[in-house]
Amino acid sequence: MSELAIRPSIGFVPAAEPFEGRHLIDGAWQGSADGATFERISPSHGVVVSRSAQGSAAEAEAAVLAAERAFDAGVWSGISGKERATVLLKVADLIEANADRMIELEVLESGKPIAQARGEVTGAADLWRYAASLARTVHGDSHDTLGEDMVAMVLKQPIGVVSIITPWNFPFWILSQKLPFALAAGCTCVVKPSEMTPSTTVMLGELLIEAGLPAGVCNIVLGYGEPVGSVLAAHKSVAMVSFTGSTRVGKMISEVAADTLKKVALELGGKNAQVIFPDADLEAAADAVVFGTYFNVGQCCNGSSRVIVHKDIAEAFVERVVALSRKVRFGDPMDEATQVGAIVTEAHNVQIHKHVEAAQVAGAKVVLGGGPLNVDGLSDQFYQPTVLIDVSAHIGAAQDEIFGPVLSVMTFDSLEEAVTLANSTDYGLSAGVWSDSVHTCLEFSRRAEAGTVWTNTWMDGFPEVTFGGAKQSGQGREIGRYGFEEFMEVKSVVMRIGNTRARWVTDTNEE
Numbered sequence: 104m105s106e107l108a109i110r111p112s113i114g115f116v117p118a119a120e121p122f123e124g125r126h127l128i129d130g131a132w133q134g135s136a137d138g139a140t141f142e143r144i145s146p147s148h149g150v151v152v153s154r155s156a157q158g159s160a161a162e163a164e165a166a167v168l169a170a171e172r173a174f175d176a177g178v179w180s181g182i183s184g185k186e187r188a189t190v191l192l193k194v195a196d197l198i199e200a201n202a203d204r205m206i207e208l209e210v211l212e213s214g215k216p217i218a219q220a221r222g223e224v225t226g227a228a229d230l231w232r233y234a235a236s237l238a239r240t241v242h243g244d245s246h247d248t249l250g251e252d253m254v255a256m257v258l259k260q261p262i263g264v265v266s267i268i269t270p271w272n273f274p275f276w277i278l279s280q281k282l283p284f285a286l287a288a289g290c291t292c293v294v295k296p297s298e299m300t301p302s303t304t305v306m307l308g309e310l311l312i313e314a315g316l317p318a319g320v321c322n323i324v325l326g327y328g329e330p331v332g333s334v335l336a337a338h339k340s341v342a343m344v345s346f347t348g349s350t351r352v353g354k355m356i357s358e359v360a361a362d363t364l365k366k367v368a369l370e371l372g373g374k375n376a377q378v379i380f381p382d383a384d385l386e387a388a389a390d391a392v393v394f395g396t397y398f399n400v401g402q403c404c405n406g407s408s409r410v411i412v413h414k415d416i417a418e419a420f421v422e423r424v425v426a427l428s429r430k431v432r433f434g435d436p437m438d439e440a441t442q443v444g445a446i447v448t449e450a451h452n453v454q455i456h457k458h459v460e461a462a463q464v465a466g467a468k469v470v471l472g473g474g475p476l477n478v479d480g481l482s483d484q485f486y487q488p489t490v491l492i493d494v495s496a497h498i499g500a501a502q503d504e505i506f507g508p509v510l511s512v513m514t515f516d517s518l519e520e521a522v523t524l525a526n527s528t529d530y531g532l533s534a535g536v537w538s539d540s541v542h543t544c545l546e547f548s549r550r551a552e553a554g555t556v557w558t559n560t561w562m563d564g565f566p567e568v569t570f571g572g573a574k575q576s577g578q579g580r581e582i583g584r585y586g587f588e589e590f591m592e593v594k595s596v597v598m599r600i601g602n603t604r605a606r607w608v609t610d611t612n613e614e
Contacts, residue, residue: 107487110434110441112480117145117152122208124155124305124325126162129169130318132308136161141326143299146214147436147445149482153212153302158326163293163334166322170264170291171340173319180261180289184238191235191283193314194307195228201310205303209275212300214445214484215399216436224303227279230582233566234283237587241288252603259591261289262366263342266335268328268356269304270348271297271447272402277370278304280570280581281345282321288590293322293341295332299447301325328352339363343590346370347404350504350530350575368579368589370571372504373532376409376525377561378515378547381416383537384559389423391535391561392510397431397443397488398562401508402451404576405533405555405562408505409494411524414514421492421512425471428488434478443508445484452484455507459489462500467491467511496527504530518543526552531573535561554580 121142125132134140139157144150156162174180179187198205202224209220244257265285269278274296285292296304308323324331336344336359343366346356350371360367377395379388395407412420436444446452452475459473472489486507494500494511501511515521525534525547534553536544544558554572557563564570569583580586 106429107476108430108432109476109478110432110438111478112435113438114480115148115435115437117148117150117211121151122153122302124153124301126156126158126166126325127305127308127321127323128162128166129172129322130312135159141298143212143301145211145482146447146484147481148211152208155298155301155305155325158295158324158331160330160334162324162326163295163331164338166293166324167264167266167335167338167340169319169322170293173317174261174263174291178317179286179291179320184241184287187287187289188235188238190314190316191231191238191287194283194310194316195231195235197310197314198228198231198307199225201306205275205306208302208306209300210436210444212302213271213274214436214447216438216441216444218439218441219399223273223276227276230279230566231283233582234287234587237284237584238287241587241591243593252600254598254600256596256598258594258596259588260594262590262592263290264340265290265292265590266338266341266344267292267294268332268335268344268346268348269294269296271299272399272404274300275303275307277347278307280586281347284582284587285345285590286316286321288587290343290590291320293324293335295324295326295335298325298327332356333359336360337362341365343368345579345581345589353577366589368581369577370404370579370581371532371575371577372530373404373406373572373576374409374502374504374528374530375405375407375533375535375553376411377407377535377537378521378525379410379412379416379420380536380538380540380543381413382539384539385416385420385423387559388537389420389427391537392424393427393431395535395561396510397428397508400443400446400486402447402506404504407535407561408509409501409511409513411513411515411521414516417512417514421470421490424510425490428471428490431488433476433485433488435481443488445482446486446507447484449484451506452486455486455505455509458499458503458505458507459491459509462491462494462498462511465495465498465500467494467498467500472508496524502528518546522547522550526550529575532576533557533572
């Protein structure tokens with residue numbers, strides 16, 4: 104334990120009064136009709152940091168109907184792209200102006216390091232600005248080669264009311280991968296944040312009002328998946344559900360949504376692999392593996408929880424990874440120097456440890472970590488950086504999304520075997536390949552069953568570049584132009600020029 108880079112509590116004292124969160128329905132802030140509330144206890148500091156209205160089916164229903172009225176009235180869907188873009192750009196400016204208070208509360212609710220939270224909140228403003236550019240540039244097609252008396256257009260129009268259900272691990276960032284793009288398309292929305300990290304979504308609601316978003320265009324309902332999430336997934340007035348979370352819940356949403364055949368966009372789990380060839384820059388690759396394993400305490404669908412390394416370099420590469428892992432700074436999330444914070448709940452911390460124990464029973468060996476982590480002055484919701492070797496492709500450590508700071512190491516002999524191992528899970532969110540050969544990188548990238556493949560890097564992302572998964576990692580796309588068009592319906596308009604249509608019923612029909 105002493106060999107790890109542990110940073111003790113810096114003595115930060117949260118505000119005496121928890122943040123109070125309410126629902127935003129039809130432009131008005133309100134509590135729940137029954138007065139119910141719920142609290143969030145900081146996973147790192149062990150104190151209540153927010154108290155939120157606990158929504159019921161009644162609040163979810165009211166929010167959907169408000170969004171439907173706003174959409175039908177055209178207060179947002181009927182205005183120009185320029186007008187929508189103007190509001191979105193104001194929101195981006197307001198995010199930057201209010202970042203500090205949002206960052207602190209995100210740290211306290213999620214347990215992530217403050218430096219990471221700062222990057223997410225301030226970086227999210229760029230997503231809003233890019234979405235604003237799409238609001239002004241969306242266009243369809245025209246067909247002027249159908250004959251002298253015909254012309255056709257393909258229009259792209261907002262799909263309608265969108266339910267947006269977001270997770271706890273990147274609450275503000277993932278919301279900003281969805282909401283501004285839906286708004287740019289002209290949709291109206293109902294947002295349900297995770298009950299573990301609701302407050303930055305509420306803060307964003309305040310900024311939307313300040314930016315001039317009309318009442319009912321974006322509604323926020325706080326609470327739990329049952330009943331709020333269930334209503335948002337099943338309601339007949341909802342045209343689309345955009346969900347980020349576990350594959351298990353994503354399947355449930357798809358099943359419920361099928362009753363009304365609404366569109367479903369899902370960004371789900373991952374068991375992502377980085378494949379390391381002998382000709383790679385091994386120092387850079389080892390650093391990327393460590394980053395991919397411990398970023399957000401491994402509570403990241405895009406984390407690289409598997410490394411598949413060539414047998415000729417496996418032992419030396421693992422030594423590099425372990426040495427670097429010992430230098431990663433775990434500890435107080437309010438410390439600017441901390442790189443890895445707390446596990447989101449005590450129950451999840453226990454579950455991570457069960458995965459590690461099961462891996463050892465299945466034959467894997469722990470070469471670093473393997474248990475809970477004690478940090479002076481803080482809660483007990485921390486877990487050690489953990490590296491498993493001798494991991495067989497069929498065991499849980501290679502197949503299941505552990506969602507913690509746990510790396511499973513496998514080895515390969517040939518590119519063919521590397522591709523097979525990388526594709527050997529039910530997931531297909533992302534993958535990575537490290538090699539100096541462009542031919543190796545390109546062949547692996549084309550054959551990897553993943554929505555994103557990084558070559559000689561890991562987890563670089565841009566608003567312009569779309570994101571999403573294959574297989575059981577989801578369906579549909581987020582961000583980029585492809586993600587924007589998820590919120591559009593395509594309509595064909597066929598026009599005859601002049602009175603040139605040949606009559607189907609003629610005088611000869613009387614004979």
